[in-house]
Amino acid sequence: MPVDYKKEGHVAYVTLNRPEAMNSLDPESVTQLTEIWTEIKNNSDIRVSVLTGTGEKSFCTGTDMKKTPPPDECMAAIWLRDGQPIIPLMKMWKPIIAAVNGFAVGGGLEMALACDLRIASSNAKFGLTEVKVASLAGLNGTQCLPRAIPQAVAMKMLFTGEMIDAQEALRVGLISDMVEPGELMDLARKYAERIAGNAPLSVKAAKQAVHMGLDMPLEHGIAFSHLLWGALRDTEDRKEGFKAFSEKRSPEWQGK
Numbered sequence: 271m272p273v274d275y276k277k278e279g280h281v282a283y284v285t286l287n288r289p290e291a292m293n294s295l296d297p298e299s300v301t302q303l304t305e306i307w308t309e310i311k312n313n314s315d316i317r318v319s320v321l322t323g324t325g326e327k328s329f330c331t332g333t334d335m336k337k338t339p340p341p342d343e344c345m346a347a348i349w350l351r352d353g354q355p356i357i358p359l360m361k362m363w364k365p366i367i368a369a370v371n372g373f374a375v376g377g378g379l380e381m382a383l384a385c386d387l388r389i390a391s392s393n394a395k396f397g398l399t400e401v402k403v404a405s406l407a408g409l410n411g412t413q414c415l416p417r418a419i420p421q422a423v424a425m426k427m428l429f430t431g432e433m434i435d436a437q438e439a440l441r442v443g444l445i446s447d448m449v450e451p452g453e454l455m456d457l458a459r460k461y462a463e464r465i466a467g468n469a470p471l472s473v474k475a476a477k478q479a480v481h482m483g484l485d486m487p488l489e490h491g492i493a494f495s496h497l498l499w500g501a502l503r504d505t506e507d508r509k510e511g512f513k514a515f516s517e518k519r520s521p522e523w524q525g526k
Contacts, residue, residue: 271486273302274324275309280466281459282310282319286330288336292373293323294334300355307359314525317466317473320458321385322369323378326393326451329368332376357409360384361472365465369453369458370394375433380407383414386477388444391451392437396444417484419444469507470525475499 284292284306288339295303310319323329341348357380358364368374368385375397382388382396398407398415406412407428419442427434439445450456453478465473475498484490502508507523514521 271302272296272299273306275302275306277313277316280315280317280465280470281462282306282313282316282357284310284319284321286321286323288334288480289323289325289327291327291334291337292328292331293378294331295356295377296337299334303356303361307346307356310364311359311362316364318365318367318462320369320462321381321456322458323371326391328372328378329370329374329394330378330381332378332380346463347500349397354409356381357384358437363477365473365477367458367462367465369454370396370436370445371454373397375399376407377409378414380409380411380414383410383418387446387461388446389449389454389461390439390445390455392436392448394436394439394445394452395433396427396435396439397431398428399433409522425431461496469511469521469523471505471507472502475502 272286272288274287274490284303286299288293288294288296289300300312310316335372343517344421356377360381362396365387368382368388370382370388370390372391373395374382374390375395376399379396379398398411400407400411407415412428414425418424423434423442434442434444436445436448440448447457477500479491479495483494486494506526507521510521510523
């Protein structure tokens with residue numbers, strides 16, 4: 271199968287498994303990812319997920335142009351029926367960690383941009399190279415990259431199609447951590463398990479507050495986050511959190 275999927279505790283691991291093709295996406299991969307992200311979103315036992323690629327050479331290089339035939343329908347018909355593939359399915363309040371192991375190019379970087387936390391191996395490279403093949407980073411790249419890093423750096427990447435290495439990605443804030451290739455999945459697992467160990471409603475609320483608040487004036491965002499705080503105040507998990515703290519034990523979260 272071109273995509274491996276497994277669940278360990280409250281963590282889902284999604285691994286692009288076409289190393290012979292730089293973990294690029296063929297039609298079967300897209301179909302699988304559609305099913306997997308739907309499962310992750312709807313499975314209440316999953317609290318966080320990790321997206322990565324097989325091997326140390328490539329995270330994902332976007333569409334496999336050799337195996338993806340040109341569409342036999344016009345763009346309007348496809349768009350008005352299906353919209354965009356993959357990226358909208360990753361929109362959920364559960365956190366997603368991108369563990370970037372090698373090249374994250376084109377749609378690969380766009381998938382990483384759809385994640386909430388990006389960590390990378392020291393040999394990772396990032397780029398939106400679509401201008402080199404008369405295309406556009408049209409999934410989310412032109413919108414999310416300038417929001418993730420300084421606009422001047424994003425514009426240089428978009429206009430030139432040049433890639434940046436992991437050190438530069440760390441410097442400009444595209445990733446939060448850089449480790450040696452053999453340590454990447456250990457770090458991803460550590461972060462995922464740490465997130466999964468926190469109150470699931472609180473983690474979702476934190477993500478919602480950030481994502482929705484960024485589209486609001488500051489004072490409106492603060493007011494919205496206070497409403498979310500109030501919604502959490504009366505949950506069973508908050509009562510359990512206070513009780514567990516006073517009893518000096520680990521809390522047992524129910525997500526309600």
